[in-house]
Amino acid sequence: MQKGLVMTGNIRLQELAVNESGFVFDPHTGLTYTANETARYVIEQLKAGSNIENIVEGVKAEFDADGRDVYRHVLEFIHNLQEQGLSSLEAPGE
Amino acid sequence: MSRKPYEKPMLVKHQLGMLNKYGSVPSVEPMLSIDGVAVAELLEKYGSPLFVFSEQSIVDKTEELNEAFKLRYPKTTVAWSYKTNYLDAVCKVFHREGSWAEVVSEFEYDKAIHNGVPGSRIIFNGPLKPADALEKAFRNKSIVNLDNFDELQTAEEVAEKIGEDVSIGIRVNLGTSATPPWGRFGFNLDNGQARDAVRRLLAGGKLSLNGLHCHLGTFIQQPEAYQEQTAKLSHFANWLREEHSIILDYIDVGGGIASCNTLHTQYLPGSQTTPPLSRFAEAVSSGLSELTCQPDDYPTLFLETGRALIDDAGYILTSVIANKRLPDGQRSVVIDAGVNILFTAFWYKHEIVPAQAVSGTPEQAIIHGPLCMNIDVIRPSLLFPPVEVGDKLVIKSVGAYNVTQWMQFITYRPAVVMISTSGDDAIIRRAEDLSTITDMEEVPGWLQD
Numbered sequence: 410m411q412k413g414l415v416m417t418g419n420i421r422l423q424e425l426a427v428n429e430s431g432f433v434f435d436p437h438t439g440l441t442y443t444a445n446e447t448a449r450y451v452i453e454q455l456k457a458g459s460n461i462e463n464i465v466e467g468v469k470a471e472f473d474a475d476g477r478d479v480y481r482h483v484l485e486f487i488h489n490l491q492e493q494g495l496s497s498l499e500a501p502g503e
Numbered sequence: 504m505s506r507k508p509y510e511k512p513m514l515v516k517h518q519l520g521m522l523n524k525y526g527s528v529p530s531v532e533p534m535l536s537i538d539g540v541a542v543a544e545l546l547e548k549y550g551s552p553l554f555v556f557s558e559q560s561i562v563d564k565t566e567e568l569n570e571a572f573k574l575r576y577p578k579t580t581v582a583w584s585y586k587t588n589y590l591d592a593v594c595k596v597f598h599r600e601g602s603w604a605e606v607v608s609e610f611e612y613d614k615a616i617h618n619g620v621p622g623s624r625i626i627f628n629g630p631l632k633p634a635d636a637l638e639k640a641f642r643n644k645s646i647v648n649l650d651n652f653d654e655l656q657t658a659e660e661v662a663e664k665i666g667e668d669v670s671i672g673i674r675v676n677l678g679t680s681a682t683p684p685w686g687r688f689g690f691n692l693d694n695g696q697a698r699d700a701v702r703r704l705l706a707g708g709k710l711s712l713n714g715l716h717c718h719l720g721t722f723i724q725q726p727e728a729y730q731e732q733t734a735k736l737s738h739f740a741n742w743l744r745e746e747h748s749i750i751l752d753y754i755d756v757g758g759g760i761a762s763c764n765t766l767h768t769q770y771l772p773g774s775q776t777t778p779p780l781s782r783f784a785e786a787v788s789s790g791l792s793e794l795t796c797q798p799d800d801y802p803t804l805f806l807e808t809g810r811a812l813i814d815d816a817g818y819i820l821t822s823v824i825a826n827k828r829l830p831d832g833q834r835s836v837v838i839d840a841g842v843n844i845l846f847t848a849f850w851y852k853h854e855i856v857p858a859q860a861v862s863g864t865p866e867q868a869i870i871h872g873p874l875c876m877n878i879d880v881i882r883p884s885l886l887f888p889p890v891e892v893g894d895k896l897v898i899k900s901v902g903a904y905n906v907t908q909w910m911q912f913i914t915y916r917p918a919v920v921m922i923s924t925s926g927d928d929a930i931i932r933r934a935e936d937l938s939t940i941t942d943m944e945e946v947p948g949w950l951q952d
């Protein structure tokens with residue numbers, strides 16, 4: 410099995426509408442959100458099926474995150490998506 | 504290729520009241536300096552956390568209070584409520600601006616004397632005034648407001664001992680439609696107890712009555728309460744003159760005016776719900792217009808306003824020590840200032856702002872203090888921008904009661920600094936260290952090596 414995130418059954422995330430300015434709309438609930446640029450990047454990567462290692466590398470390449478704990482931030486972000494019911498992605502476990 | 508600036512990835516749910524008409528999240532304005540002095544510089548110089556007081560704010564508020572009341576009742580005198588903040592430097596600003604001292608213990612009385620306040624400009628209230636404290640106050644011609652019948656008797660004994668004419672005031676309590684009854688202190692006016700106190704005092708023949716005192720309660724946002732209070736006090740003063748030919752020197756309406764802080768139970772911010780001081784002045788002068796005495800006999804009006812004068816002058820500067828996710832998903836920001844130095848966090852939603860430019864989407868957070876204690880919560884919930892360890896924050900409107908009711912618990916109490924009206928900063932209370940605490944302690948002989 411692929412190390413990292415499992416993409417099965419992740420319809421909610423696929424259907425999230427994200428616009429250029431970070432306005433996010435969930436058609437299932439009608440709820441709206443604001444995503445910052447990094448979050449938009451991570452959501453796009455998740456939709457495309459990237460695993461966490463690749464996402465973290467991608468963030469570091471796109472953004473000036475020197476000295477920042479990007480791995481922790483991305484993990485926390487994924488948990489946050491789960492808590493909001495927007496994703497059934499599993500973070501990598503044992 | 505140059506990379507874009509990094510922000511921690513964040514997705515924040517829109518809540519009612521959070522969006523403005525442009526659909527964006529309201530921004531938090533950072534506070535970079537206080538009265539022209541950079542917050543970062545203050546923390547660098549004096550350490551974190553740090554209390555800071557603005558002399559300018561005290562001067563401005565005192566002027567506003569005096570103007571509001573003197574315009575409507577010229578014979579007004581403000582007395583600084585020591586218990587609200589008795590740091591010497593703070594008291595000295597109030598005294599320089601013309602305020603007398605209002606004290607509720609012998610300790611506070613001695614502190615006022617230590618600050619150079621003449622005894623005749625000290626108002627001595629409170630339920631504990633031991634005989635020797637009363638003697639000191641009587642000899643100094645201070646204003647003394649008696650609390651109960653037993654104290655009346657002690658006061659008579661002291662007056663007899665010193666063999667001088669002694670005048671006293673009595674504290675009364677009364678109900679208004681806007682304030683819960685505070686019946687614990689003084690003689691009740693509504694049920695006739697206050698009249699009995701006067702009859703008893705006159706029967707004793709050792710004291711004369713020169714004033715009335717009434718403190719309604721605290722954080723009162725309804726000016727009407729003061730109108731009802733002063734109308735009742737005026738009617739009582741009229742009765743004293745008509746029945747007993749007593750002409751009062753003063754009517755003291757206590758403190759209690761709300762500051763612009765926001766109670767936990769309030770939805771709208773205090774800056775929108777607390778009426779301006781002029782409305783309270785209007786209410787008091789309207790109540791006092793019930794007095795029927797000759798124009799020359801109008802009593803002095805004493806105000807003992809505390810929190811409304813000093814809350815906005817005080818700040819806590821603090822640093823972020825950790826960011827956490829709690830098991831239920833909530834975001835927690837841990838700072839180095841706890842409820843041991845900010846007990847008003849239990850009452851108020853203190854405004855907290857970053858002391859440096861922020862970017863990123865605000866997210867709901869709990870602000871925790873540094874104590875190893877579950878109740879150490881500075882804000883149970885607020886929309887807060889992303890912050891990093893080491894970032895500096897400013898907690899606003901902390902000037903009342905915190906530097907008197909703070910606790911030496913778990914850790915040291917921090918330094919307190921004042922910024923002068925000309926923008927200079929100076930220590931007004933040093934930070935505690937180990938010796939502050941151990942110097943008070945003794946280890947008995949059998950425990951010494």
Ligand SMILES: Cc1ncc(COP(=O)(O)O)c(C=O)c1O
Pocket residue numbers: 584587605628629718720721722757758759760807808809810811903
């Ligand atoms: C007798 C008396 N005067 C004045 C005050 C000051 O009250 P505040 O800070 O609410 O204005 C108090 C405080 O409780 C008080 O007990």
